[in-house]
Amino acid sequence: MSERWASAALQTYRWVGLAAYPFLGAYVALRASRGKEQHARRHERYGKASLPRPEGPLVWVHAVSVGETGAVLGLIERMLSKGLHIVLTTGTTTSAALVRERLGDKVIHQYVPLDLKPAVSRFLNYWRPDAAIFAESEVWPMTILELGARRIPQILINGRMSDRSFNRWKKRSALADSLFENFHHVAAQSERDAERFRELGARPVTVTGNLKADVRIPSVDSETKSQLENAIANRPVWAAISTHDGEEKVAARVHRALKKHWPELLTIIVPRHPKRSADIQKMLVEYGLNVSMRSVDKMPDANADIFLGDTIGEMGLYLRMAGVAFVGKSLKGEGGQNPLEPAVLDTAILSGPNVSAFEEAYKKLVAAHGARFVEDEISLAKAVYKLLANDKLRTAMAMSAARVVSDMEGALDDTWDMLGPYIQPLIVNAQLGNAYQTSDDDDINGTQGGKKRIGWK
Incomplete structure (x- = not known):
């Protein structure tokens, strides 16, 4: 061209x-x-x-x-x-x-x-x-x-x-x-x-690295966390997060397969787009599953098979309840979703193979044995079963994932340094503008309004 x-x-x-x-x-x-x-x-x-x-x-x-x-x-x-x-x-x-x-x-x-x-x-x-x-x-x-x-x-x-x-x-x-x-x-x-x-x-x-490795996970309200822990009690829990269309069905079928081994199993599903939650709930009920929705029921009841996380900004709460997380848009979508958030929260990570948008992060996680790829619904069910049944393996994966994220940190500082030539002059101008505004308001040497406030055109 x-x-x-x-x-x-x-x-x-x-x-x-x-x-x-x-x-x-x-x-x-x-x-x-x-x-x-x-x-x-x-x-x-x-x-x-x-x-x-x-x-x-x-x-x-x-x-x-x-x-x-x-x-x-x-x-x-x-x-x-x-x-x-x-x-x-x-x-x-x-x-x-x-x-x-x-x-x-x-x-x-x-x-x-x-x-x-x-x-x-x-x-x-x-x-x-x-x-x-x-x-x-x-x-x-x-x-x-x-x-x-x-x-x-x-x-x-x-x-x-x-x-x-x-x-x-x-x-x-x-x-x-x-x-x-x-x-x-x-x-x-x-x-x-x-x-x-x-x-x-x-x-x-x-x-400069990946800024997502430097993302601070929002703190969770201690009372809410305690309430959810009490509601879950000692039930085995795994999560399917950032799911896209079709992956909720996969999670539902995995739940039904694993429930034969753990009748009290709780599966947390957090769709990437909460506006799809009503359709997801309908599908789950048609699968014969009991569903509690975070936005409606607040907490899962004792009979809930699925806790549907249909809220924004509470991923940290859901992940703190699950030792295993499947990260979506990787089996039924293209590109994958960010695996670094569950890695920070001591979670063993599973993903489908379609992760081109996060290829570098997954390469490091898989090499360190902090994440594993699954090919389909059957291999996902087997992987979740293995991790729920083996505390030592699950903990080792989670610790490896956390170390990878720790090694990746620093992108925020490097990006900030790179931006210096472009934003430092603006910072100086902003501070000068504030100084002039202050002098407008203060009595300097007995004179009110000694300087004119800067106006930016």
């Missing part, structure tokens, strides 16, 4: 987006009707702000979903502690709920604008970010080009490049080069990711 062809492709993308823009209302409304958008905030997808822009330096951070959002929380908290304002965009209702729970009104949350020129331009014209930070693998052509046209530094952090994405970009190398050259810096999770970004035209690229 030539540079001329790449330029033409981007221009076509721009014009197709402009042509489609007036007709997207029905599409967004349909998504809202299915729970994939918040109906009252759907205008944010067109770049229309729902909150005022604060005075002072502002950083735009984008994290598409729950996993990416959790990964950047530590970084956001550091920036907030330095006086920076953050507008945090996400693309899903579950990630928006996580932001509300973990950060409250400390950040400005908006849904990410559609990657169309009118929406992106409106968003940028209103918020006027001083820097843009994207997490993991978000590459939106119009957003990148509009930021580039405004000379706003854009940095990709926790960057990863799957085999599938890399092969697609390689076939369009000129297009990739015209986009990736706009990034002021790419901080990659691994050396392999870094080499792929470099090959696609990104400069400079450094390896």
Whole structure:
């Protein structure tokens, strides 16, 4: 693909987006009707702000979903502690709920604008970010080009490049080069990711590690934890977490098979998307299983086969109850889900083979015997049985997984250091702005309002 062809492709993308823009209302409304958008905030997808822009330096951070959002929380908290304002965009209702729970009104949350020129331009014209930070693998052509046209530094952090994405970009190398050259810096999770970004035209690229290894698991309310422990008592427990469509059925059949050996077995199922919980409950009941739902029943009763974790932000609570966890989107989906959270909480980890999005983490976990792959429902049932029946083996796996995560820590500090040239000037400006504001309010040498407050345009 030539540079001329790449330029033409981007221009076509721009014009197709402009042509489609007036007709997207029905599409967004349909998504809202299915729970994939918040109906009252759907205008944010067109770049229309729902909150005022604060005075002072502002950083735009984008994290598409729950996993990416959790990964950047530590970084956001550091920036907030330095006086920076953050507008945090996400693309899903579950990630928006996580932001509300973990950060409250400390950040400005908006849904990410559609990657169309009118929406992106409106968003940028209103918020006027001083820097843009994207997490993991978000590459939106119009957003990148509009930021580039405004000379706003854009940095990709926790960057990863799957085999599938890399092969697609390689076939369009000129297009990739015209986009990736706009990034002021790419901080990659691994050396392999870094080499792929470099090959696609990104400069400079450094390896900072996986931010998810530095994620702090939220503390669990001691009273709630005690209540759940009492409700479970001495029952054997395993969990299927971050499950996707089809994997709940697998967990249900595994439960029925293992219940022959442990009649009091409790299986905790935590779907990746809680809005699917009603359908999951219906399916489980049709399988002849007794179901307790966290959002309704609060605690599993003595007869519950399944405890359905249909809440957001309580993964730590569920994992603290289970010594074995199957991590989903790996048998019935593609890419896998983050295994580092259960690893931190002393859990033996099982996964299907489809883990391309977390390949490096799984490679280290499997090599250290902290995780095992299963091929199907039968091998999952056998693995769960073996671990529930062998406390020594289960404990050894959990300890190995925890050591792997400990060895991987440090990405947050390295990413923070990498961001220094881009955000340190903003921090200085924020602190100067605060100093001038203070002098407005204070009586300096007997003179009220000795200095004028800085206004940021």
